[in-house]
Amino acid sequence: MNLSSIPRRKYNYGPTPIERLNNLSEYLDGPDVYIKRDDLLGLTGGGNKTRKLEFLVADALKNNADTLITCGAVQSNHCRLTLSAAKKEQLDCRLVLEERVSDSYNLNANGNNFLFNLLDAGDITVVPGGSDMMKEMEKVADQVRSEGKSPYIIPGGGSNEIGATGYVACAQEIMTQLFEHSLDIDYIVTTSGSAGTHAGLLVGMEGNNNHIPIVGISVNKEKKVQEENVYNLVKKTSDYLNVQNRIDRKSVNVFDDYVGPGYSLPTDRMKEAIKLLAQKEGILLDPVYTGKTMAGFIDLTRQGYFKKGDKILFIHTGGSPALYDYTSLFQ
Protein backbone atom coordinates (compact mmCIF):
# COMPACT_ATOMS: atom_id res chain seq x y z
CA MET A 1 0.00 0.00 0.00
CA ASN A 2 1.51 3.32 -1.05
CA LEU A 3 0.33 6.39 0.85
CA SER A 4 2.81 8.79 -0.73
CA SER A 5 0.28 10.30 -3.15
CA ILE A 6 -2.08 11.34 -0.34
CA PRO A 7 -1.73 14.96 0.84
CA ARG A 8 -0.08 15.09 4.25
CA ARG A 9 1.29 17.71 6.60
CA LYS A 10 4.23 16.76 8.79
CA TYR A 11 3.70 17.19 12.55
CA ASN A 12 5.90 14.32 13.73
CA TYR A 13 9.63 13.80 13.96
CA GLY A 14 10.05 10.21 12.78
CA PRO A 15 8.88 6.87 14.17
CA THR A 16 7.75 6.88 17.79
CA PRO A 17 9.81 4.47 19.94
CA ILE A 18 8.79 0.91 20.77
CA GLU A 19 10.13 0.00 24.23
CA ARG A 20 9.97 -3.18 26.28
CA LEU A 21 8.33 -2.65 29.66
CA ASN A 22 10.72 -4.80 31.70
CA ASN A 23 9.33 -3.98 35.14
CA LEU A 24 5.68 -4.30 34.19
CA SER A 25 6.35 -7.59 32.39
CA GLU A 26 8.13 -8.95 35.46
CA TYR A 27 5.41 -7.70 37.81
CA LEU A 28 2.59 -9.30 35.80
CA ASP A 29 4.58 -12.52 35.35
CA GLY A 30 2.74 -13.03 32.08
CA PRO A 31 3.40 -11.82 28.54
CA ASP A 32 6.32 -9.66 27.42
CA VAL A 33 4.90 -6.17 27.15
CA TYR A 34 6.13 -3.66 24.59
CA ILE A 35 4.72 -0.17 24.21
CA LYS A 36 4.45 2.05 21.13
CA ARG A 37 4.99 5.58 22.41
CA ASP A 38 2.42 7.53 20.40
CA ASP A 39 2.07 9.75 23.45
CA LEU A 40 5.34 11.28 22.17
CA LEU A 41 3.92 12.48 18.84
CA GLY A 42 4.09 16.15 17.81
CA LEU A 43 1.77 19.13 18.38
CA THR A 44 0.73 20.25 21.89
CA GLY A 45 1.00 17.29 24.25
CA GLY A 46 1.17 14.56 21.57
CA GLY A 47 -1.17 11.59 21.22
CA ASN A 48 -2.94 9.68 18.46
CA LYS A 49 -4.91 12.57 16.94
CA THR A 50 -1.67 14.10 15.66
CA ARG A 51 -1.29 11.24 13.15
CA LYS A 52 -4.85 11.73 11.92
CA LEU A 53 -4.45 15.51 11.70
CA GLU A 54 -1.48 15.19 9.33
CA PHE A 55 -3.95 13.92 6.72
CA LEU A 56 -7.05 15.85 7.80
CA VAL A 57 -5.42 19.28 7.84
CA ALA A 58 -3.72 18.57 4.50
CA ASP A 59 -7.18 17.86 3.09
CA ALA A 60 -8.54 21.07 4.62
CA LEU A 61 -5.72 23.09 3.01
CA LYS A 62 -6.30 21.33 -0.33
CA ASN A 63 -9.91 22.51 -0.06
CA ASN A 64 -8.77 26.10 0.62
CA ALA A 65 -10.31 26.13 4.09
CA ASP A 66 -9.26 28.80 6.56
CA THR A 67 -11.21 27.60 9.61
CA LEU A 68 -11.13 24.16 11.22
CA ILE A 69 -14.25 23.07 13.09
CA THR A 70 -14.28 20.03 15.30
CA CYS A 71 -15.96 18.57 18.37
CA GLY A 72 -15.28 16.44 21.41
CA ALA A 73 -15.92 15.94 25.10
CA VAL A 74 -15.06 18.73 27.57
CA GLN A 75 -11.56 17.26 28.15
CA SER A 76 -11.05 16.31 24.50
CA ASN A 77 -7.47 15.53 23.44
CA HIS A 78 -8.66 15.71 19.84
CA CYS A 79 -9.89 19.29 20.31
CA ARG A 80 -6.58 20.32 21.94
CA LEU A 81 -4.58 18.85 19.06
CA THR A 82 -6.84 20.25 16.32
CA LEU A 83 -6.48 23.67 17.93
CA SER A 84 -2.72 23.17 18.08
CA ALA A 85 -2.56 22.22 14.39
CA ALA A 86 -4.70 25.25 13.54
CA LYS A 87 -2.28 27.55 15.40
CA LYS A 88 0.71 26.02 13.63
CA GLU A 89 -0.97 26.43 10.22
CA GLN A 90 -2.34 29.88 11.13
CA LEU A 91 -5.91 28.75 10.58
CA ASP A 92 -8.91 29.67 12.70
CA CYS A 93 -10.44 26.95 14.85
CA ARG A 94 -13.91 26.56 16.39
CA LEU A 95 -14.52 23.91 18.99
CA VAL A 96 -17.89 22.39 19.87
CA LEU A 97 -17.75 20.61 23.23
CA GLU A 98 -20.29 17.98 24.29
CA GLU A 99 -21.10 17.66 27.99
CA ARG A 100 -21.25 13.84 27.93
CA VAL A 101 -21.37 14.10 31.71
CA SER A 102 -23.94 16.79 32.53
CA ASP A 103 -22.59 20.13 33.82
CA SER A 104 -19.05 18.91 33.26
CA TYR A 105 -17.85 21.96 31.32
CA ASN A 106 -15.96 24.31 33.59
CA LEU A 107 -14.20 27.28 32.04
CA ASN A 108 -11.56 27.15 34.76
CA ALA A 109 -10.94 23.40 34.71
CA ASN A 110 -7.41 22.10 34.47
CA GLY A 111 -6.10 19.55 31.93
CA ASN A 112 -7.06 20.06 28.31
CA ASN A 113 -9.46 22.84 29.19
CA PHE A 114 -6.56 24.87 30.55
CA LEU A 115 -4.75 24.27 27.26
CA PHE A 116 -7.79 25.36 25.19
CA ASN A 117 -7.50 28.70 27.00
CA LEU A 118 -3.71 28.91 26.82
CA LEU A 119 -3.78 28.25 23.05
CA ASP A 120 -6.59 30.80 22.75
CA ALA A 121 -9.51 28.75 21.45
CA GLY A 122 -11.71 31.84 21.10
CA ASP A 123 -15.46 31.15 21.00
CA ILE A 124 -16.19 27.65 22.29
CA THR A 125 -19.70 26.24 21.79
CA VAL A 126 -20.87 23.91 24.58
CA VAL A 127 -23.83 21.59 23.91
CA PRO A 128 -25.61 18.99 26.06
CA GLY A 129 -24.66 15.31 25.96
CA GLY A 130 -26.42 13.33 23.23
CA SER A 131 -26.61 16.32 20.85
CA ASP A 132 -26.27 15.67 17.13
CA MET A 133 -22.67 16.87 16.93
CA MET A 134 -22.54 16.98 13.12
CA LYS A 135 -25.60 19.25 13.13
CA GLU A 136 -24.04 21.47 15.81
CA MET A 137 -20.84 21.76 13.77
CA GLU A 138 -22.87 22.57 10.62
CA LYS A 139 -24.45 25.46 12.53
CA VAL A 140 -21.02 26.80 13.41
CA ALA A 141 -19.95 26.28 9.78
CA ASP A 142 -22.90 28.40 8.58
CA GLN A 143 -21.87 31.14 10.97
CA VAL A 144 -18.25 30.96 9.76
CA ARG A 145 -19.46 31.22 6.13
CA SER A 146 -21.60 34.23 7.01
CA GLU A 147 -18.38 35.90 8.19
CA GLY A 148 -16.93 35.34 4.71
CA LYS A 149 -14.67 32.52 5.79
CA SER A 150 -14.26 28.95 4.59
CA PRO A 151 -14.90 26.18 7.15
CA TYR A 152 -13.67 22.58 7.17
CA ILE A 153 -15.43 20.16 9.50
CA ILE A 154 -13.37 17.42 11.13
CA PRO A 155 -15.61 14.73 12.66
CA GLY A 156 -15.30 13.73 16.33
CA GLY A 157 -11.95 12.11 17.07
CA GLY A 158 -10.87 12.80 13.48
CA SER A 159 -12.35 9.41 12.69
CA ASN A 160 -13.26 9.28 9.05
CA GLU A 161 -11.33 7.53 6.28
CA ILE A 162 -8.93 10.46 5.92
CA GLY A 163 -8.04 10.57 9.63
CA ALA A 164 -7.85 6.77 9.89
CA THR A 165 -5.19 6.90 7.18
CA GLY A 166 -2.89 8.25 9.91
CA TYR A 167 -3.13 4.86 11.62
CA VAL A 168 -2.69 2.97 8.36
CA ALA A 169 0.62 4.83 8.17
CA CYS A 170 1.29 3.93 11.82
CA ALA A 171 0.73 0.22 11.06
CA GLN A 172 3.32 0.46 8.28
CA GLU A 173 5.71 2.19 10.69
CA ILE A 174 5.19 -0.61 13.24
CA MET A 175 5.85 -3.33 10.64
CA THR A 176 9.14 -1.66 9.68
CA GLN A 177 10.17 -1.40 13.35
CA LEU A 178 9.28 -5.02 14.11
CA PHE A 179 11.37 -6.09 11.14
CA GLU A 180 14.31 -3.91 12.20
CA HIS A 181 14.18 -5.19 15.80
CA SER A 182 13.48 -8.82 14.73
CA LEU A 183 10.48 -8.69 17.00
CA ASP A 184 7.63 -11.15 16.56
CA ILE A 185 4.50 -9.69 18.14
CA ASP A 186 1.52 -11.93 19.00
CA TYR A 187 -1.08 -9.25 19.76
CA ILE A 188 -1.54 -5.52 19.40
CA VAL A 189 -3.66 -3.91 22.12
CA THR A 190 -5.29 -0.53 21.47
CA THR A 191 -8.02 1.72 22.77
CA SER A 192 -11.16 1.65 20.64
CA GLY A 193 -13.02 4.98 20.90
CA SER A 194 -14.22 6.91 17.86
CA ALA A 195 -12.63 3.96 16.00
CA GLY A 196 -10.11 5.69 13.71
CA THR A 197 -7.10 4.24 15.50
CA HIS A 198 -8.45 0.69 15.66
CA ALA A 199 -9.77 0.74 12.07
CA GLY A 200 -6.62 2.36 10.66
CA LEU A 201 -4.36 -0.20 12.33
CA LEU A 202 -6.50 -3.05 10.98
CA VAL A 203 -6.45 -1.69 7.43
CA GLY A 204 -2.71 -1.06 7.62
CA MET A 205 -1.93 -4.53 8.94
CA GLU A 206 -4.45 -6.69 7.08
CA GLY A 207 -4.11 -4.59 3.92
CA ASN A 208 -0.42 -5.53 3.93
CA ASN A 209 -1.20 -9.20 4.64
CA ASN A 210 0.01 -8.97 8.22
CA HIS A 211 -2.39 -10.82 10.48
CA ILE A 212 -1.23 -9.90 13.99
CA PRO A 213 -4.50 -9.98 15.99
CA ILE A 214 -5.59 -6.52 17.14
CA VAL A 215 -7.46 -6.37 20.45
CA GLY A 216 -9.55 -3.22 20.95
CA ILE A 217 -10.62 -2.11 24.42
CA SER A 218 -13.78 -0.01 24.34
CA VAL A 219 -13.94 3.13 26.48
CA ASN A 220 -17.54 3.97 25.69
CA LYS A 221 -19.69 1.69 23.51
CA GLU A 222 -20.76 -1.89 24.00
CA LYS A 223 -18.95 -4.62 22.08
CA LYS A 224 -21.45 -5.16 19.25
CA VAL A 225 -21.94 -1.48 18.50
CA GLN A 226 -18.21 -0.73 18.69
CA GLU A 227 -17.24 -3.64 16.44
CA GLU A 228 -19.81 -2.45 13.89
CA ASN A 229 -18.42 1.11 14.05
CA VAL A 230 -14.87 -0.14 13.58
CA TYR A 231 -15.83 -2.44 10.71
CA ASN A 232 -17.73 0.31 8.89
CA LEU A 233 -14.68 2.56 9.09
CA VAL A 234 -12.43 -0.33 7.99
CA LYS A 235 -14.53 -0.67 4.83
CA LYS A 236 -14.58 3.09 4.13
CA THR A 237 -10.84 3.42 4.69
CA SER A 238 -10.10 0.37 2.53
CA ASP A 239 -12.16 1.86 -0.30
CA TYR A 240 -10.51 5.26 0.08
CA LEU A 241 -7.05 3.68 -0.17
CA ASN A 242 -7.98 1.08 -2.82
CA VAL A 243 -6.98 -1.81 -0.58
CA GLN A 244 -7.38 -5.03 -2.54
CA ASN A 245 -7.65 -7.53 0.35
CA ARG A 246 -11.12 -8.04 1.75
CA ILE A 247 -10.76 -7.55 5.48
CA ASP A 248 -12.71 -10.13 7.46
CA ARG A 249 -15.33 -8.91 9.94
CA LYS A 250 -13.89 -11.51 12.34
CA SER A 251 -10.63 -9.58 12.61
CA VAL A 252 -12.53 -6.81 14.44
CA ASN A 253 -12.35 -7.76 18.11
CA VAL A 254 -13.49 -5.52 20.98
CA PHE A 255 -13.74 -6.05 24.75
CA ASP A 256 -16.28 -3.81 26.49
CA ASP A 257 -15.71 -4.93 30.09
CA TYR A 258 -13.56 -1.99 31.16
CA VAL A 259 -15.79 1.04 30.47
CA GLY A 260 -17.07 1.11 34.06
CA PRO A 261 -19.96 3.48 34.77
CA GLY A 262 -19.41 5.34 31.48
CA TYR A 263 -17.18 7.36 29.19
CA SER A 264 -14.57 9.36 31.12
CA LEU A 265 -15.88 8.13 34.51
CA PRO A 266 -13.20 6.63 36.76
CA THR A 267 -12.84 2.95 37.66
CA ASP A 268 -10.64 1.36 40.34
CA ARG A 269 -8.87 -0.72 37.71
CA MET A 270 -8.04 2.41 35.72
CA LYS A 271 -6.51 4.00 38.82
CA GLU A 272 -4.47 0.87 39.50
CA ALA A 273 -3.21 0.81 35.90
CA ILE A 274 -2.20 4.48 35.94
CA LYS A 275 -0.32 4.06 39.22
CA LEU A 276 1.40 0.89 38.02
CA LEU A 277 2.70 2.45 34.80
CA ALA A 278 3.83 5.58 36.63
CA GLN A 279 5.54 3.73 39.47
CA LYS A 280 7.02 0.79 37.52
CA GLU A 281 7.93 2.51 34.26
CA GLY A 282 7.71 6.28 34.74
CA ILE A 283 5.10 6.45 31.96
CA LEU A 284 1.95 8.56 32.27
CA LEU A 285 -1.32 7.09 31.04
CA ASP A 286 -4.63 8.98 31.01
CA PRO A 287 -7.88 8.35 32.92
CA VAL A 288 -10.25 8.29 29.91
CA TYR A 289 -8.52 6.06 27.33
CA THR A 290 -5.14 4.48 27.98
CA GLY A 291 -5.74 3.94 31.72
CA LYS A 292 -8.85 1.87 30.99
CA THR A 293 -7.15 0.12 28.09
CA MET A 294 -4.17 -0.86 30.25
CA ALA A 295 -6.64 -1.96 32.95
CA GLY A 296 -8.23 -4.22 30.34
CA PHE A 297 -4.88 -5.60 29.24
CA ILE A 298 -3.89 -6.35 32.87
CA ASP A 299 -7.21 -8.03 33.64
CA LEU A 300 -7.11 -10.11 30.45
CA THR A 301 -3.60 -11.18 31.44
CA ARG A 302 -4.76 -12.18 34.92
CA GLN A 303 -7.61 -14.14 33.32
CA GLY A 304 -5.12 -16.00 31.13
CA TYR A 305 -6.25 -14.54 27.78
CA PHE A 306 -2.70 -13.26 27.24
CA LYS A 307 -0.20 -15.95 28.24
CA LYS A 308 3.35 -16.18 29.48
CA GLY A 309 5.65 -15.96 26.48
CA ASP A 310 3.19 -13.96 24.37
CA LYS A 311 4.61 -10.72 23.05
CA ILE A 312 2.20 -7.80 23.29
CA LEU A 313 2.46 -4.38 21.67
CA PHE A 314 0.39 -1.86 23.63
CA ILE A 315 -0.36 1.33 21.68
CA HIS A 316 0.03 4.34 23.99
CA THR A 317 -2.37 6.73 22.29
CA GLY A 318 -1.53 9.66 24.61
CA GLY A 319 -3.91 11.75 26.69
CA SER A 320 -1.77 12.50 29.72
CA PRO A 321 -2.73 16.23 29.76
CA ALA A 322 -6.22 15.11 30.87
CA LEU A 323 -4.65 13.53 33.96
CA TYR A 324 -4.25 17.00 35.46
CA ASP A 325 -8.02 17.35 35.62
CA TYR A 326 -8.25 14.18 37.72
CA THR A 327 -5.59 14.84 40.38
CA SER A 328 -8.06 14.49 43.28
CA LEU A 329 -8.54 10.80 42.37
CA PHE A 330 -4.91 10.09 43.16
CA GLN A 331 -4.49 12.12 46.36
Ligand SMILES: *Cc1c(COP(=O)(O)O)cnc(C)c1O
Ligand atom coordinates in the same frame (compact mmCIF):
# COMPACT_ATOMS: atom_id res chain seq x y z
C1 LIG B 1 -9.13 9.79 20.99
C2 LIG B 1 -8.25 9.00 21.85
C3 LIG B 1 -8.26 7.60 21.82
C4 LIG B 1 -9.22 6.81 20.99
O1 LIG B 1 -8.85 6.76 19.64
P1 LIG B 1 -9.98 6.62 18.54
O2 LIG B 1 -9.27 6.72 17.27
O3 LIG B 1 -10.94 7.74 18.80
O4 LIG B 1 -10.64 5.31 18.75
C5 LIG B 1 -7.37 6.91 22.60
N1 LIG B 1 -6.51 7.56 23.42
C6 LIG B 1 -6.49 8.89 23.50
C7 LIG B 1 -5.54 9.51 24.44
C8 LIG B 1 -7.35 9.66 22.72
O5 LIG B 1 -7.33 11.00 22.82
